[in-house]
Amino acid sequence: MFPRHRFDALTDGLFGVAMTLLVLEVRLPDGVEPHTGGELMRLLAGLSPKFWPYVLSFAVLGVRWRELVRARPGHGEVSLRYINWGLSYLLLVTLVPFTTMVLGRFASLPPAIWLYSANLAGMAICAWRLSAALPAAERDQRGDGVVGLVVFLVSAALAVAFSFRGTPWACLAFLVNGLTPLVERIVAGRRARLA
Template identity: 35%
Template sequence: MLARKGEAAFVFCSFRPHGGKQDQLAPASRVPMRTLPATRIDALTDGIFAFAMTLLVLEIRLPDDLPIASAADLVAHLRTLGSEYVTYLISFFVLAALWRGNASLRHRGEDVSSLCGRIWLLYLFFITSVPFSSSVVGHYGQFAPAIWLYAANMVILGLLSMLLVKLERPQGHRVQPQAGLLPLLLFTGSAAISALVSLVELHYAMYAYFLNGLSRFLPAMPEDTVHPPAASAEA
C-alpha cells in the first residue's frame, strides 16, 4: 500500500493462502505523519466554528414551567433574558472575528506541519469551550468568577492565535494587515480589562469586549519583505 504525500501510511495485514490455510497476521507498520493537509484543517475549523456559534443561541431560552398567562407576562420574562442575549451577542462576534482572522491568515500551501496541526486542535478545543463559558456568564454574570472564566477562555484563544500567526506565516510572503498581531493584542487586552473591571463593577465587565471594534482603526502591521530568489549565475 503506497501512502500519498502528507498522509500516514498504514500497512495492516494480508492473507496469503498457504497449503489451504492462511498465514498469521503480520504486524502493522506505521509511517509517522509529518504534515497535515491544510484543507482538512480548514474544513475542521469551519465546522467547529459553525457548531460553536450555533450552540450559543441555544442557551437563550425560557424555562418550560414559567407561569405565562398573558402577553404582558411573556414580555416581562423576555426582558429577563437581556443579560443572556448580550452575552450571546458578544460571544458571536468574538467567534466571528476569530474566524475572520483565521481565514485571512491561512496561506495557500497544501500542507501544514504536525506541530502546527496540534496547536490548531488545541485552539479549536478552546473554541468549543466558548458556548460553555458564555452560558456561565449568561446565567451567573452577577458573580465575578463567571467573568473570570470567560476572560480566561478569551485570553487563551488570543495567545494561541498569536502563536498560530507566527507558525502559519509562510517565509517570503507578505502578511495581510488583518492577520497582524495588533488586533490580537487588543482582543487579549480586552479580556484582561473585563476581568479587572469585574473587580469594581460586574455590570459593565462584559462591555470591555466592545473595545475590539477599535481594531478597524489600528495601523496596519509592517509587511514582511519578500526576498526573490537569487538569479542563477549560469547564462
C-alpha cells in the same frame, strides 16, 4: 506535512457548532405560561442577562473565525506545529459555549468573567502562535497579527478589572475589539513613516 483543506473543514465545522450551541442557553424557563403580551414581554426582557453574552460570544467567535480564515489564504500543506496550535485553538473555541453559559448565569460574579476572559484570551494567544506557525511567505503577506492580539488582551484585562466592581456588564469591555482596524491603521502608518 498535513493537507490544509482537511484542517480547514474541521475548523469551519467546529466554529459552526460552537456558534450554534451558544443560543441553547437563551431560553424561557420551563413551565412558564405567559397569559398576556405584557407577561411575555417581561419574560423576554428577563432573558437579557443571557442574551448579551450570547451576542458577544457569537461576535467574538465570528471575528476569530474571520481572522483565522484571513490567516490561511493558501490550500497547500501545513506543519505539525500549525496543526497542534490549531487544535489548541479549536479546543478553546469549543469551550466558548460553556464559558458563555457560566457568564450568562453568573455575570455579576467575578470568577465567571475571569473564566470567560481567560477562554477568549487563550484563543487570541493560540491564534497568534498559529499565525507564527505559517510558512514565512504567508506570514509576511498577512502581517504578524500582534496589534489585534494586544487589543484583544487589553479588552480581556479590562473585563477582568471591571469584574471587581461586581457588574454583569464587565464583558462589554470586549467591544474595545471593534477598534482593532483603527489601531492597525495607526500602527501601520507609524511603521511606514519610520521605514
